Amino acid sequence: MSELTHLDAAGNARMVDVGHKAETRREAVATGRIRMSDKALAAIRDGDVPKGDVIAAARIAAIMAAKKTGELIPLCHPIGLDAVTVDFAFEPDAVRATALACVNGRTGVEMEAMTATAVALLTIYDMAKAIDRAMTIEDVHLLSKKGGKSGDWTA
Numbered sequence: 612m613s614e615l616t617h618l619d620a621a622g623n624a625r626m627v628d629v630g631h632k633a634e635t636r637r638e639a640v641a642t643g644r645i646r647m648s649d650k651a652l653a654a655i656r657d658g659d660v661p662k663g664d665v666i667a668a669a670r671i672a673a674i675m676a677a678k679k680t681g682e683l684i685p686l687c688h689p690i691g692l693d694a695v696t697v698d699f700a701f702e703p704d705a706v707r708a709t710a711l712a713c714v715n716g717r718t719g720v721e722m723e724a725m726t727a728t729a730v731a732l733l734t735i736y737d738m739a740k741a742i743d744r745a746m747t748i749e750d751v752h753l754l755s756k757k758g759g760k761s762g763d764w765t766a
Contacts, residue, residue, distance in 0.1 A: 617686050626686050632717040637758035639712050641724035643751030644705040645732045651743035655735070656701055662738045666699050669708065669734040673697040676730035677712055677723040684726070688718045695723070697731055708732055709754070719759050725751060 619625045647655075655665045662668075674695045681689030694713040699706055710727035712720035732748045739746065755765045 624686060626688065627718075629688060629717040632760070634715055634717055635758045637714050637716060637719050637756070639719060639721040639724040639756040640709065640754040641721070641728040641752065642707060642709040642754050643728045643732055643748065644702065644707040645735050645746050645748050646705040647739065647746040648743040649704075651739045651746065652701065652704070652706070654742055655706060655739055660739055661741065665735055665738045666706075668738055669699070669731040670697045672734040673708065673710055673727040673731035677710065677727040680723045680726045684722050687722050690714055690716050690718060690720065690723070692720065692723060695727055697727055699731075706732075706735055708735075719756060721753050721756050725753060 616627050617624060654660045658664060674697065676683070677695040678692060681687050692712060692714050694711070696711045698709045700709070701707075708728050708731040710724045710731065712723040712727065714720050729748070729751050732751070736746050736748065753766060755763070757763045
């Protein structure tokens with residue numbers, strides 16, 4: 612069995628010491644979608660949601676969430692992100708969010724990219740729930756990561 616990095620010899624939770632690791636450029640991309648009714652999709656696309664510009668609010672929420680990932684996920688290192696971008700695409704029955712997180716650091720940014728994606732989708736739900744309470748957030752996952760000891764990875 613491989614050694615679990617977030618447990619000490621006694622089995623207690625611990626934050627991994629990354630102080631000895633070299634700083635490298637690290638990037639991660641995550642995506643997910645929120646499926647919804649035609650009515651909700653049209654309202655978001657046309658800017659007719661009573662709460663305001665859904666996509667703009669979701670983008671800001673995603674960036675803010677990425678910056679707070681270390682406060683939200685237990686044992687996740689707080690890191691000073693260099694950049695976070697969030698893009699949205701309209702699909703036939705959904706809105707897709709894709710987040711890119713970047714840092715020159717000692718630990719990866721996969722959790723920041725996935726947190727940004729998830730919070731973008733939750734914000735869309737919150738802003739459009741008066742139109743469609745049956746919206747479904749789905750398929751939030753990591754698309755790729757670059758840098759670090761384990762190298763590059765693509766789904």
